[in-house]
Amino acid sequence: MAAYAEQLLVCTGQRDWTSRIEDDGQGHSWGDLVRGLKGLLGRGGRFADPYHNILITNSSFAPSSQTSPASSSSSSSSTQPAASAFLFPSFKYFPSIPTQPSSENTENTDLSTFVQAHLLPAKARHGGPSRRPELASALPEAIDLRHSPVVLICGHGGRDMRCGVMAPVLETEFQRVLREKGFAAADGDGDNAAMIDHPDRAHVGLISHIGGHKYAGNVIVYIPPGMTVVGEDSASAVLHPLAGKGIWYGRIEPRHVQGVVEETILGGRVLADHFRGGVDRESGILRL
Numbered sequence: 001m002a003a004y005a006e007q008l009l010v011c012t013g014q015r016d017w018t019s020r021i022e023d024d025g026q027g028h029s030w031g032d033l034v035r036g037l038k039g040l041l042g043r044g045g046r047f048a049d050p051y052h053n054i055l056i057t058n059s060s061f062a063p064s065s066q067t068s069p070a071s072s073s074s075s076s077s078s079t080q081p082a083a084s085a086f087l088f089p090s091f092k093y094f095p096s097i098p099t100q101p102s103s104e105n106t107e108n109t110d111l112s113t114f115v116q117a118h119l120l121p122a123k124a125r126h127g128g129p130s131r132r133p134e135l136a137s138a139l140p141e142a143i144d145l146r147h148s149p150v151v152l153i154c155g156h157g158g159r160d161m162r163c164g165v166m167a168p169v170l171e172t173e174f175q176r177v178l179r180e181k182g183f184a185a186a187d188g189d190g191d192n193a194a195m196i197d198h199p200d201r202a203h204v205g206l207i208s209h210i211g212g213h214k215y216a217g218n219v220i221v222y223i224p225p226g227m228t229v230v231g232e233d234s235a236s237a238v239l240h241p242l243a244g245k246g247i248w249y250g251r252i253e254p255r256h257v258q259g260v261v262e263e264t265i266l267g268g269r270v271l272a273d274h275f276r277g278g279v280d281r282e283s284g285i286l287r288l
Contacts, residue, residue, distance in 0.1 A: 001277030007055040009086040013062040032099040033083040036111045052121045058208040064095040091145040109138045146226030147199040154218040155206030162216040173257040174204045215250025222246045241268030244281035249274040
């Protein structure tokens with residue numbers, strides 16, 4: 001697992017993508033979001049920082065909206081293209097991110113506004129730019145994920161057939177086991193906060209390549225910062241031992257799914273035999 005500061009999970013509504021995700025989504029706002037972010041954060045980009053890696057990943061989750069409010073200088077009826085995305089380990093969902101980048105001197109709300117408000121490092125390093133949280137108020141309000149666990153399965157068949165074959169089977173099994181444990185699928189209206197974050201809902205989706213074909217099936221489990229588990233007295237709820245963390249697993253097969261759900265999602269224990277790494281709320285790397 002390569003170190004990363006944030007993983008931006010773009011909601012595409014598709015279940016597979018071209019080998020290079022920036023070549024996909026032509027004519028779709030989610031494709032524009034990926035290309036715009038790569039341009040701003042990639043090598044030579046305006047906000048490029050080799051010491052602050054932003055992992056941009058496509059997901060099968062459906063976007064909630066295709067438009068967002070235009071800048072305050074525009075008429076109230078104006079809209080601009082927008083896309084939806086999750087951000088981990090910040091544990092946020094953005095229903096409407098403007099996808100159009102603009103020049104450095106513009107005062108309009110655009111993709112660079114989102115990057116500066118949420119993706120740059122909190123403190124400048126090596127003379128680079130730092131985050132500007134005051135810009136967040138210029139964007140549509142984000143939804144904090146505090147209760148709903150998220151299971152991501154690499155299903156990028158356009159990149160590696162092993163992932164493309166394994167992922168749908170794992171997805172079905174995770175959905176089945178989570179349903180047996182009392183979770184409902186967190187699908188539906190992405191503009192409804194209760195559908196995005198609720199103690200009895202879980203997100204299970206396919207994602208694009210995250211490295212390590214030989215580890216297929218690759219699974220990431222994000223445990224939200226407010227999730228609780230049953231305490232030792234079996235009567236009280238205590239904070240989940242892995243709250244606010246992301247756990248990367250490799251070589252997960254359908255027969256392992258029950259263990260991932262019971263041990264990691266419900267029990268807060270890491271399965272050492274499958275552990276590839278992890279990240280905490282401060283973007284620190286976890287090792288066993």
